Amino acid sequence: MKKEIMDPIKKLIYDQLGNIIDESMQLMNSLQEKDHCLLCELEDLHKIFQQLQSQASSFYLQSYLSEYTPHYAILSKVIQHLSAQKHGGLIVIERNDQLVSFLKNGVPIDAYLSASLLESIFYPGNSLHDGAVLVSGTKIISAANVLPLSTKTADAKIGTRHRAAIGITESTDAIALVVSEETGKMSFAINGGLYPFSSE
Template sequence: MKKHIYHQLGVIIKESEQLMSSLHVKNYCLLCELDELHKTFQQLQAQASSYYLQAYLSEYTPHYEVLSKVIQELAKHKHGGLIVIERKDPLKGLLQNGVQINAELTESLLESIFYPGNPLHDGAVLISGTRIVSAANVLPLSIKNSGTKMGTRHRAALGITEKTDAIALVVSEETGKMSFAIDGGLYPFSSD
């Protein structure tokens, strides 16, 4: 993975140098080139985020691949989702109105919780180790990002990670984009 990131950074540097050398050309469209460079940066950020997400989760749940598959499936169908993985900090006092599940974490159970129309799909699922602890949890919302255009799931993911060391996985119902929150920051990730 690191080799790939170094390669991508090399590509970005090369493209940036080409941009700089082309600025004096009369009919050169800088905006088009900047858009392509921006896309390359986004791809690189998503790939690096996927790598680090696995590293952050591996100590706390052996089910990184299950979570990854579920998030990808939700994204493919634009089914919104919010999954919180408990790490060292206990989360019980910060969650409200959750329905106890206390079941082994499986792909099919997790996907079915987020199926539209399911009464549990509109809240966060809490994962601890290998178990789905609860669903339909209400999380504290981030107040830092209240002025930006951000959905409730994303603000909840940020809110729980601002107060704890938890990791929150989010799928946007509107765009199908996947991201994760940690330490009050939100990062896109890819399915690669």
């Protein structure tokens, strides 16, 4: 089975899952030891799971986007730059479903997608930086869009950008990329779910 996995990212995920299985077996065996505390090992295992989720999310995000925009690399670069500077951002990529009826108060841009333009839109103080940017194919269609907020998540830690990202993906097949202004963490939403991803 291992020989069939050709993609480097899938190979990495495969190896990480193997590490998790090995670590889990060691933890199970150590339960027999009377004075052994598992807390540190469980914390290490939790970190491995988080890293695996982030790597897998990056792989699948690229897979989800590649058919609908040739500019995954640009979008990834922008998200990483926003994350490094803790500049909040929300980018919605249109796939099969038309999104116009779900957006409000957007400002038309109608320009070819570029890293410099996207980063300038989300620069703090820019009048367009608070809303969502709509990307379709090779173009930035509009900015400062207001999206429908998710009503299904009750997590108080999830801010407005993240609730908007989840909300648009609950109603459409769009993908939303989000950068937290508070933490700089990157995530994407699809089918009403929110997933962290790495810059690797």
